[in-house]
Amino acid sequence: MGTHKTNSALGRVKHLAEKLLLRRKRREKRRLMSAAEAEGHRRVLADLYRSAYGLEMHPLQSDRTVVPPREVVNRVQGRSKADPSTFLGTGYRDATWLLERLRALGYDVLSMERVLDLGFGTGRFLLHFLPFPMERHGCDVNPVALEWTSKILGDFADLRLTQRQPPLPYAAGFFDLVIAWSVLTHTPIVDQPGWLAEIGRVLKPGGCLIATVHDFSRVPKPHRAAGWYETGVERGWHMNAYLTAAKLAEVWSRAFDTISVTREPPGQAHVIACSKPREARQARPRVGAVTWPSPMRAVSAASDRSQASRSSSPPATQIPFTAAMQIARAASMPVSIAWKSRR
Numbered sequence: 001m002g003t004h005k006t007n008s009a010l011g012r013v014k015h016l017a018e019k020l021l022l023r024r025k026r027r028e029k030r031r032l033m034s035a036a037e038a039e040g041h042r043r044v045l046a047d048l049y050r051s052a053y054g055l056e057m058h059p060l061q062s063d064r065t066v067v068p069p070r071e072v073v074n075r076v077q078g079r080s081k082a083d084p085s086t087f088l089g090t091g092y093r094d095a096t097w098l099l100e101r102l103r104a105l106g107y108d109v110l111s112m113e114r115v116l117d118l119g120f121g122t123g124r125f126l127l128h129f130l131p132f133p134m135e136r137h138g139c140d141v142n143p144v145a146l147e148w149t150s151k152i153l154g155d156f157a158d159l160r161l162t163q164r165q166p167p168l169p170y171a172a173g174f175f176d177l178v179i180a181w182s183v184l185t186h187t188p189i190v191d192q193p194g195w196l197a198e199i200g201r202v203l204k205p206g207g208c209l210i211a212t213v214h215d216f217s218r219v220p221k222p223h224r225a226a227g228w229y230e231t232g233v234e235r236g237w238h239m240n241a242y243l244t245a246a247k248l249a250e251v252w253s254r255a256f257d258t259i260s261v262t263r264e265p266p267g268q269a270h271v272i273a274c275s276k277p278r279e280a281r282q283a284r285p286r287v288g289a290v291t292w293p294s295p296m297r298a299v300s301a302a303s304d305r306s307q308a309s310r311s312s313s314p315p316a317t318q319i320p321f322t323a324a325m326q327i328a329r330a331a332s333m334p335v336s337i338a339w340k341s342r343r
Helices: 002-031 035-053 070-076 084-104 143-153 189-202 233-238 245-252 294-301 307-311 321-331
Strands: 114-118 135-140 158-161 175-180 203-214 228-231 240-243 256-264 268-275 285-291 318-320 336-341
Touching: 035 084, 070 143, 084 203, 084 268, 135 143, 143 158, 175 189, 189 203, 189 240, 189 245, 203 240, 240 245, 245 256, 245 268
Parallel strands: 114 135, 114 175, 135 158, 175 203
Antiparallel strands: 203 268, 228 240, 256 268, 285 336
16 A cells, blocks of 8 residues: 555656656747748848948858857756757847847947947857947856857957956946846846946946846736845846836936836846936945834844834834845845945
């Protein structure tokens, strides 16, 4: 009887595992792009180069040797990008969108001196700036990304390994354009104001930042009052950070004037922002304090108090910002953040 129950349980586990694996394969298949679809996007991009800039595509842009192997992709970005048609096709598609948006907003890429791909990954975006007569720069915190992309684009771009905290190794006002594709989506909320200030520093006044963020609707209702939400913090740079539209406007406005926010399916939004003149920027925020909602105050600050002292509604406990964020993440609860500016 015991053996029969054990075998039955193992059978159910095996069946569930096979079902989950099949579901995962189906999801991956849906994310893949066909060769015909990729070719269609390539033609559209090639036409844009010729009609708008008088340029031809670089041979590397359609060379399958630029496609990273699965073992690299698994450590840098989504699995689907190991598929040649998907890697190249999504690159053509996204580069076309980016260049068309820049043109519509009055930015002339041909007149730009330098572009920075912040978090260049496997070089999927930098690849499509090869036709332009400009300096191409890229930085990433992932050594696997640097090792792979240097083999492909090392002769065409200055690629650097950077730290997970500012500063960047560039002079102030160095770039005309910064691209942060799938970067702020994986940057902890506590780090985003500092990184935006640093991006603003290396951009020329009036320079352009194009970034992706998660769609605002993906912030769960219990966290919308606080304006932010994080998942997978234990996964390091593969975590996910979500902001509401109001919180994004608050955080970005210190260094940038937001030009447009375009919500794109599935689950993303594109933000295009213009760097403010230096004198118009707000002071960079420093480590401040967090005011806890009452449930967290009881957990974090009143564990050794008597019941009588807790019922007397003591003032909110102020604790260091970084420590507060760590506790809030562990408890999956929202906090109200009070920034203090340098004087």
